[in-house]
Amino acid sequence: MSKKNAWVMKALHELPLAMKAKAMKHFLQGNKKYMKKGIQADMDAIIKCATCPNMCKFDCPVLEAEKNEALSPAGKARIAYFLENGLLDSDYAREIMYACSSCEACKEHCPFDFSVADILRGMRRDMVMEGKVPERVAELKNELLEKHVMGERNFSGDGKGSVIYFAGCVVNNERKEIGEAMIKIFENVGEKYAIMEEEWCCGYPLYNMGFMEEFKEFAIRNARKFNESGAEKIVCSCPTCAHVFTNIYPEMGIRIKPEIVHSSSYILHLIREGKISLEENKMSVVYHDPCTLARKLEVDDARNVIKSIPGIELREAMLHGKETRCCGNGGQMARIHESISIKMAEKRKEDLKEIMADAVVSACPSCKTALMEGRFYDLAELVVESMIK
Numbered sequence: 001m002s003k004k005n006a007w008v009m010k011a012l013h014e015l016p017l018a019m020k021a022k023a024m025k026h027f028l029q030g031n032k033k034y035m036k037k038g039i040q041a042d043m044d045a046i047i048k049c050a051t052c053p054n055m056c057k058f059d060c061p062v063l064e065a066e067k068n069e070a071l072s073p074a075g076k077a078r079i080a081y082f083l084e085n086g087l088l089d090s091d092y093a094r095e096i097m098y099a100c101s102s103c104e105a106c107k108e109h110c111p112f113d114f115s116v117a118d119i120l121r122g123m124r125r126d127m128v129m130e131g132k133v134p135e136r137v138a139e140l141k142n143e144l145l146e147k148h149v150m151g152e153r154n155f156s157g158d159g160k161g162s163v164i165y166f167a168g169c170v171v172n173n174e175r176k177e178i179g180e181a182m183i184k185i186f187e188n189v190g191e192k193y194a195i196m197e198e199e200w201c202c203g204y205p206l207y208n209m210g211f212m213e214e215f216k217e218f219a220i221r222n223a224r225k226f227n228e229s230g231a232e233k234i235v236c237s238c239p240t241c242a243h244v245f246t247n248i249y250p251e252m253g254i255r256i257k258p259e260i261v262h263s264s265s266y267i268l269h270l271i272r273e274g275k276i277s278l279e280e281n282k283m284s285v286v287y288h289d290p291c292t293l294a295r296k297l298e299v300d301d302a303r304n305v306i307k308s309i310p311g312i313e314l315r316e317a318m319l320h321g322k323e324t325r326c327c328g329n330g331g332q333m334a335r336i337h338e339s340i341s342i343k344m345a346e347k348r349k350e351d352l353k354e355i356m357a358d359a360v361v362s363a364c365p366s367c368k369t370a371l372m373e374g375r376f377y378d379l380a381e382l383v384v385e386s387m388i389k
């Protein structure tokens, strides 16, 4: 048994005999009495999480921002239970089902290894089936189905090259400077790179909001385009796109032939191969770990890139690596629960300011949008600034 599960056994062991018997009886009867059939939500996980004493709540950035127990991890599971069983029927409760940035901080501490984001996603699928999603969620879905990207599409090419640069919606729409920095890197090292003729969103917002049929349509189309391109590699600036292509498409039986890499890993590889030479850049930086890169992809290459720049002093935030704190922009929070998302970003900015570094560096376009203040670099921009051209 893992260390983090030990408390459950210890707590059970210390119970008086009568209570032990009662707990066991409830546990054994759980499946029969409380399990609703024919739904996509995982009722077993919802019940376990709803009855948990909120073991992970101190790490939930949404609860920290809102100070409202209903938005705590177990609070959301309890509301999911009530909604799923028809004991509650309110728009506010359904909006709460989307008050999660999918950061998976809860999973880091959960004795059951639950991610409340996963639990809520099942719940959202049922809400989609019932046609009961919040208005804002339906609008976002419609925008994606109509335009195939969130916002505007500013990067396009002929899609023919050994490396495809997948900019992602945030770079395309809000963070063009990151795409421009990546292009400078490709050109500096003589890479035969290409941008898709008409890049579609990776589909994550649809997946996360519960629109599985629509997500599948995006996934099948993207995979077909990638596989037909003949490219060997796809480089993503956005950790979420890289996570979706690496982990979620295969879970649905959709295979992408080219290798998927996040830009931080691609850049580190170029440095190690001697294709990028870096000159002195004297400053101190604090690195903000994007949740998806650190927790879902478990990639830590950005730190090694920063460390290879001569003259840079890398400082660490108190919450870093897998213990990072969400920027507030994950899980469509900025579009569905904007005010919570802003409070979450403010909290993370405070963490980063405490370090008193000259600049902040991250490796995710969404994190840059949420946290940008003072000198803020995406890793690609820092590398371009430090590169011997």
Ligand code: SF4
Binding pocket: 048, 049, 050, 052, 053, 054, 055, 056, 057, 073, 074, 077, 106, 107, 109, 110, 111, 112, 113, 114, 115, 116
């Ligand atoms: S995610 Fe795990 S630790 Fe957090 S409330 Fe649910 S069951 Fe408890």
Ligand code: SF4
Binding pocket: 059, 060, 061, 062, 063, 072, 073, 099, 100, 101, 102, 103, 104, 105, 106, 107, 115, 116, 117
């Ligand atoms: S995934 Fe993050 S935001 Fe969502 S419940 Fe867990 S800790 Fe809170």
